[in-house]
Amino acid sequence: MSNDNTQRTVTVSIQRFDPDVDKKPHMQDYQVEMTKGMTILDALHEIKTHQDGSVTYRRSCRHGICGSCAMLINGRNTLACKTPLIDEVGHKNRVTLGPLPYLPIIKDMVVDRTTFWEQYLRVKPWLIPPDDIPEKEFRMSKEEVNALHDAESCIMCGACYSSCTVIGLNKHYVGPHALLKAFMRVMDPRDEAPGQRLADLDGADGVYRCHTVFNCIDACPKGLNPTQAIETLRKLAQKRKKFETTRRKRQQHLHEPIPAK
């Protein structure tokens, strides 16, 4: 929890790497006057604006929605814009910042997310609607919405992906971000291709590659649970035909009102 003991100078230690100049990454310290309510992203702005314009990082919305500013803060992946500086400096008066792990560094805290997006596209993250689209709207029950476990609030920041130890070793693995999205589509009663999706995830680089380390849950700044989603996909992948039949039956009634309980 934040407290009001804010007016002090803190050390922000940043991992620097310029591929044109450096052979390997190194740490560089900056002194920042901490003000009330200052976030890690504010501190980075302060450094970039007043001390060293070459410090490079991604940011956009500053409100925890775009996911651009995900980085390694004191050894934990999270969003810089959502993390109060005072919560991280501790008694050492120091915070350490670095790029998301397991991804190639472009410069300082900017990483190459190519594999992240490639794996994301692999699961076809869009809705595949049935041929018989209702005239007015699809009707989902409360239980069906709850079963999604807020998966739709994922902001694709990459914190889970780059905290996954399997990703650290194997870039063929789909990754928790894409599997969470696949889970959302599979569980969505409007989607017509859950069987195909489950078949695609059934391979050696799909759902069974997860080692249930739970790092993705720890890292998610939105408090989502990719591990649970992966476990659900595993179970469904093993009884795919039955699930497909249930889905087909459900889709015949998608346009009907949900009966009151």
Add this chain to the structure above:
Amino acid sequence: MRVFQLQRWSAIALLFFLTIHMIVVHYPPFHINFDNILVRLENPVWKVIDILFLLSVLVHALTGAYQVITDVDRAFDYRKGLAWAAAVIGVVAFVYGAATIWAFQLPV
């Protein structure tokens, strides 16, 4: 059957066989006696239990090793070859182990 399922089923089997193994071999409710052990090892029911135990251990260990090795990017590309290697090692070890267990006879 998927490697994942093989490993889970063999884990459940191991739980059963390990419990029996620990009780019978290490913490028996009776005094451990060499003659009793020989009689047990010669008993066909125990031979079957030991062979199934061996099978569970081999399946679990080899599928686990296969999963861990193929976690590494470079090894992932050779997973078919690795799967065959694991299968061959498993069959050879099982035949050798099962034959040894089955061949046991009380010393005359």
